[in-house]
Amino acid sequence: MADLVNRNLVTVQTDGATRRFVLLETVRDYALARLTEADEVEELRAGHLLWCLSLVRTIGAPDDFAAAESVAAVFAEWPNILAALERAPGTSRATDALRLAVEMHVPWLARAWFREAQRHYAALTGSADIAAHELAQALSHYGFHTLMTGDLESAAVQLAKAGELAAPLDDPELAQTVRYYQGIVDIERCRLPEAVERLREGERLAVRDTQGSSFADALGTALLYSGDPAEALAAYQRSCEVDAAHEDEHGLSRGLSNQAKALLGLGRVDEALATAEESDRYARRLDDRQILPLNDLTRAAAALASGSLDAAESYCRAALAHEEDATGLARVDLADVLLAKGDTAAARVLLDEFFAAAPGGVPLLAARAVSVTLRHAEGDDAGARSLLDGVRAECAAAGFGWRRYTDRLVRPGLSA
Numbered sequence: 001m002a003d004l005v006n007r008n009l010v011t012v013q014t015d016g017a018t019r020r021f022v023l024l025e026t027v028r029d030y031a032l033a034r035l036t037e038a039d040e041v042e043e044l045r046a047g048h049l050l051w052c053l054s055l056v057r058t059i060g061a062p063d064d065f066a067a068a069e070s071v072a073a074v075f076a077e078w079p080n081i082l083a084a085l086e087r088a089p090g091t092s093r094a095t096d097a098l099r100l101a102v103e104m105h106v107p108w109l110a111r112a113w114f115r116e117a118q119r120h121y122a123a124l125t126g127s128a129d130i131a132a133h134e135l136a137q138a139l140s141h142y143g144f145h146t147l148m149t150g151d152l153e154s155a156a157v158q159l160a161k162a163g164e165l166a167a168p169l170d171d172p173e174l175a176q177t178v179r180y181y182q183g184i185v186d187i188e189r190c191r192l193p194e195a196v197e198r199l200r201e202g203e204r205l206a207v208r209d210t211q212g213s214s215f216a217d218a219l220g221t222a223l224l225y226s227g228d229p230a231e232a233l234a235a236y237q238r239s240c241e242v243d244a245a246h247e248d249e250h251g252l253s254r255g256l257s258n259q260a261k262a263l264l265g266l267g268r269v270d271e272a273l274a275t276a277e278e279s280d281r282y283a284r285r286l287d288d289r290q291i292l293p294l295n296d297l298t299r300a301a302a303a304l305a306s307g308s309l310d311a312a313e314s315y316c317r318a319a320l321a322h323e324e325d326a327t328g329l330a331r332v333d334l335a336d337v338l339l340a341k342g343d344t345a346a347a348r349v350l351l352d353e354f355f356a357a358a359p360g361g362v363p364l365l366a367a368r369a370v371s372v373t374l375r376h377a378e379g380d381d382a383g384a385r386s387l388l389d390g391v392r393a394e395c396a397a398a399g400f401g402w403r404r405y406t407d408r409l410v411r412p413g414l415s416a
Helices: 002-006 025-037 041-060 068-075 078-086 094-103 105-110 114-124 132-148 152-166 172-188 192-205 209-226 229-245 249-265 269-286 291-306 309-320 329-340 344-356 361-377 381-398 403-410
Strands: 010-015 018-023
Touching: 002 010, 018 025, 025 041, 041 068, 041 078, 041 094, 041 105, 068 078, 068 105, 068 269, 078 094, 078 114, 094 105, 094 114, 094 132, 105 114, 105 132, 105 249, 114 132, 132 152, 132 172, 152 172, 172 192, 172 209, 172 361, 192 209, 209 229, 209 249, 229 249, 249 269, 249 291, 249 403, 269 291, 291 309, 291 329, 309 329, 329 344, 329 361, 344 361, 361 381, 361 403, 381 403
Parallel strands: none
Antiparallel strands: 010 018
């Protein structure tokens, strides 16, 4: 190796105490050509994939990627992992590649790389020759990442397949994994009573405390969206107690962010802002691009409630900068702030962009609630009242009562 470095055929990169050796592209191309001539490419790629799989398992074994350092260690090898995943579909390596994707679930989740995860699962789940319990686990993770991209119907299909595979197996933990993801799908599809029931049962049946923590966190969200911030806060706190005991930084990043939303719903604004700031510290360590903008939206809601409209707009725009598409709540919340500032035209553009993206679930109900205010602000009182009746019926059918948005349905002059 030293000889290769001295001849400038291999470069050295230093990151703290770690040294990495990197082939120049020209050398890489030459080496690949020689491997092809020797008919050794497939053997090499199989060994490379198994090395990646062993590496990720070894890094995650001590704490299941609870620490930011563990997540960072995996992504330090991302070029290798990515190459192994991308070269495997349609080959005999697809099965081991799918196992590698399953092992990458928590690191992808910690950095909110949902579309990246979805891409690899889509390429691998159909071609892997793998046991039923492994395929069920892979499909459940696939469904979750698909859900987080906003494709609720596809996620439901993937999770239904996972449930069918898991049903005849004597594997309580796998059954609970599928139940957990199905509960989240229920939340996102705005089937909130079903979500609460499924997630309560999941927390009760959890086979280990960390699994119970996941159920409690999701249950808190179902309760918050249902209009019960006090019970939501209690569920979030149960979750965070377990995450703190296990030093699970991703769990705390997510759980504290959720606690902040519940505290805001209870009117405990100062506590909400302090909790969001605590969540930020974990999210920054993890480079979590999902939690940081959600915390900005909590700060925006607090600023809006206090009448600090410029600050609220600034927080919303910071959150919007992180959105990959038009289906998230940042556009909805920014439109709400702009309506408070009297800028109905800009609010209309944002909501039109949102609806054009054909979203569903909770964001759609939130946007429709804000649209009632928009129509009233535009002087269309008849249209506002008509929309009001429809949105109230939709919220009642879904069990949706998140006051951050349903307060828009009890504005003076619209409820008559």
